[in-house]
Amino acid sequence: MSVFLFPNRIKDTDFSVTRQVIALLDQHGIHALLADELAGELVDTKAAFLPQQQALAQAKQVITIGGDGTLLRIAHDCLAQSKPVLGVNLGRIGFLATCEVAELPEKLARLAAGRYTIEPRNLLRADAPAHNWHQVAMNDVVLFGNSRLHPMDYTVYCDGAFVSRYRSDGVIIATPTGSTAYSLSAGGPVVEPTASLIVITPICSHALNTSSVVLSAEDDVEVEICEGRYGRQEKVALCYDGAVQRQLVSGDRVKIRKSDAKAHLVKLSEESFMITMREKMKGN
Numbered sequence: 001m002s003v004f005l006f007p008n009r010i011k012d013t014d015f016s017v018t019r020q021v022i023a024l025l026d027q028h029g030i031h032a033l034l035a036d037e038l039a040g041e042l043v044d045t046k047a048a049f050l051p052q053q054q055a056l057a058q059a060k061q062v063i064t065i066g067g068d069g070t071l072l073r074i075a076h077d078c079l080a081q082s083k084p085v086l087g088v089n090l091g092r093i094g095f096l097a098t099c100e101v102a103e104l105p106e107k108l109a110r111l112a113a114g115r116y117t118i119e120p121r122n123l124l125r126a127d128a129p130a131h132n133w134h135q136v137a138m139n140d141v142v143l144f145g146n147s148r149l150h151p152m153d154y155t156v157y158c159d160g161a162f163v164s165r166y167r168s169d170g171v172i173i174a175t176p177t178g179s180t181a182y183s184l185s186a187g188g189p190v191v192e193p194t195a196s197l198i199v200i201t202p203i204c205s206h207a208l209n210t211s212s213v214v215l216s217a218e219d220d221v222e223v224e225i226c227e228g229r230y231g232r233q234e235k236v237a238l239c240y241d242g243a244v245q246r247q248l249v250s251g252d253r254v255k256i257r258k259s260d261a262k263a264h265l266v267k268l269s270e271e272s273f274m275i276t277m278r279e280k281m282k283g284n
Contacts, residue, residue: 001029001030001031001060001061001112002030002031002032002033002058002059002060003025003030003031003032003033003059003060003061003062003063004033004034004055004056004058004059004061004062004063004083005018005021005022005032005033005034005047005062005063005064005065006035006062006063006064006065006066006070006073006074007034007038007064007065007066007070008064008065008066008067008069008070008090010066011065011066011067011070011090011091012065012066012090015041015042017065017088017090017101017104018034018042018065019042019045020101020104021063021065021088021104021108022042022045022046022047023045023046024104024105024108025108025112026046028108028109028111028112029112030111030112031047031048032045032046032047032048033047033048033049033050033055033058033059034047034048034049034050034055035049035050035051035052035055036049036050036051036052037052052077053077056077056078056081056083057081059083060083061083061084061085061086061111061266062074062078062083062084062085062086063085063086063087063088064085064086064087064088064097065088065090066087066088066090066091066097067087067089067090067091067092067094067097068087068089068091068093068094068095068096068097068181069091069242070087070091070097071085071087071096071097072096072138072139072241072242075138075241075263076136078263078264079123079136079261079263082264083264084118084264084265084266085263085264085265085266086098086099086107086111086265086266086268087099087265088100088101088104089101093180093281095177095180095181095193095276095277096177096265098265098267098268098269098276099268107268107269110268111266111268115268116266116267116268117266117267118264118265118266118267119193119194119264119265119266119267120194120262120263120264121138121175121176121177121193121194121262121263121264121265122175122176122177122196122217122258122259122262123136123137123138123175123258123259123261123262123263124136124137124140124141124173124175124198124240124256124257124258124259125137125256125257125258125259125260126141126173126238126240126254126255126256127254127255127256128238128246128248128252128253128254128255129253129255130252130253131246131248131252133238133245133246135240135245136240136259136261137175137178137240137241138175138177138178138241138263139174139175139177139178139181139182139241139242140172140173140174140175140178140181140182140183140240140241141172141173141174141238141239141240141254141256142170142171142172142173142182142203142238142239142240143170143171143223143225143236143237143238143239143248143254144169144170144171144203144236144237144239145169145170145234145235145236145237146235146236146237146247150228151167151168151169151204151205151206152167152168152169152170152225152226152228152234152236153165153166153167153225153226153227153228154166154168154170154171154202154223154224154225154226155223155224155226156171156200156213156221156222156223156224157221157222157223157224158215158219158220158221158222159219159220160220160222163200163213164210164213165226166202166205166207166210167205167206167207168202168203168204168205168206168210169203169204170202170203170204170236171200171201171202171203171223172186172188172199172200172201172202172203173198173199173200173221173223173256174188174198174199174200174201175198175199176191176192176193176194176195176196176197176199177193177263178199179191179193179199180193180277182242183199183201183212186201186202186203186204187201187211187212188201188212189212189214190277191214192273192274193273196216196217196218196258197214197215197216197217198214198215198216198217198219198221198256198258199212199213199214199215200212200213200214200215200221217258218258219257220255220256220257221255221256221257222253222254222255222256223253223254223256224251224252224253225248225249225250225251225252225253226250227250227251228250232250233249233250234249234250235247235248235249236248236249236252238254
């Protein structure tokens with residue numbers, strides 16, 4: 001079996017954790033594959049080096065070494081090639097990257113023995129028809145004003161019916177997986193990650209009684225960017241999973257619905273999500 005490793009150079013600065021993963025995989029007869037651009041730093045290991053897409057195609061699974069952001073960066077390539085992902089956490093909390101460095105010997109032994117499950121996660125598909133743009137998000141789709149000096153108006157619809165008009169810095173449309181990310185920071189609810197739901201959370205809403213809205217994953221959501229005061233044209237950034245992709249203006253609409261595709265995460269523990277959440281959020 002071959003596994004593609006995707007280390008974060010900023011988190012694993014000396015590649016010490018990457019080297020540990022390569023050595024542990026080799027002990028279990030698993031071949032480690034890395035992108036050929038890393039050959040210079042890791043030439044003394046037992047890893048093989050290939051162009052990234054070729055390495056992904058040959059691998060049965062993917063292991064990221066960094067944090068949740070590292071996993072998100074490679075997630076879209078993994079989707080395209082239907083590869084399950086295991087995240088090694090070098091970040092702060094790690095809701096996606098669930099394997100801690102101290103757990104590597106035990107959890108990689110479980111991986112080699114096939115004692116794991118594959119957990120599917122819902123994704124969102126966002127479309128901006130006026131810009132001929134679409135993208136798939138694992139965590140969230142976010143709209144926010146180019147200027148944070150004044151709130152803007154966003155109108156939200158569900159299956160064509162009016163839901164709410166938010167005067168806020170922006171709007172987050174999150175998957176259950178993304179409910180522990182930006183949405184949580186903005187006051188949104190935590191949702192069990194395998195639930196079939198969509199969470200809508202305004203960012204810094206200028207109102208006393210504004211709260212998140214939780215919808216079925218089968219619902220179609222649409223967000224319209226409204227005009228500013230005195231008919232001013234507002235400018236908005238459209239992002240998915242933290243990456244800014246499009247500039248929108250007043251009158252533009254974004255359609256968001258559950259994607260037909262799913263992400264697949266390698267699960268090596270039977271621990272419930274609620275226990276994991278409680279442990280990871282201690283002191284935060």
